[in-house]
Amino acid sequence: MAKPDAPEVLRKGDEVVLVRDLREVPEGTEGKVSLVVGLSWIRYWVRFANGVAVGSVNRRDLATPAEWRWRQEHPDEDDAEAAGAEEAEEAGGDAGGGGGYTHAGVLVPQKLLDRSKAARERLGA
Structure with a gap:
């Protein structure tokens, strides 16, 4: 089959x-x-x-x-x-170096986490 x-x-x-x-x-x-x-x-x-x-x-x-x-x-x-x-x-390479964070069964790619961290650092937060 x-x-x-x-x-x-x-x-x-x-x-x-x-x-x-x-x-x-x-x-x-x-x-x-x-x-x-x-x-x-x-x-x-x-x-x-x-x-x-x-x-x-x-x-x-x-x-x-x-x-x-x-x-x-x-x-x-x-x-x-x-x-x-x-x-x-x-x-x-979608994960930006691999890894990430899973929340409620949904994977947040490491690339997005890295972008958020960089933005917070630029804004001084």
Whole structure:
């Protein structure tokens, strides 16, 4: 079975499954997209079956039911794909030297933290 074609951007009302543990929601919990936010950086508000609603969820943390079934049947291929994506992010240098700070499940890249620190120093704060 080939990896299912999945939309890059989910739509309001789409059924999803959480791919990794996130705050009060365990991996594998089903949910429904309740709001799609953003233009170039899309984030999702999802209401999960356990009654928890979570905002600012990244697409890579959500799978359609077909993608979830495929992940369960092909765990080795999925792990290799995830490792390749992480290496590509690191090579891109988006994190400004790596690292960052995670708040409420959202990574703030080190580059942005460094810019904020430099601005405070310029302003004498």
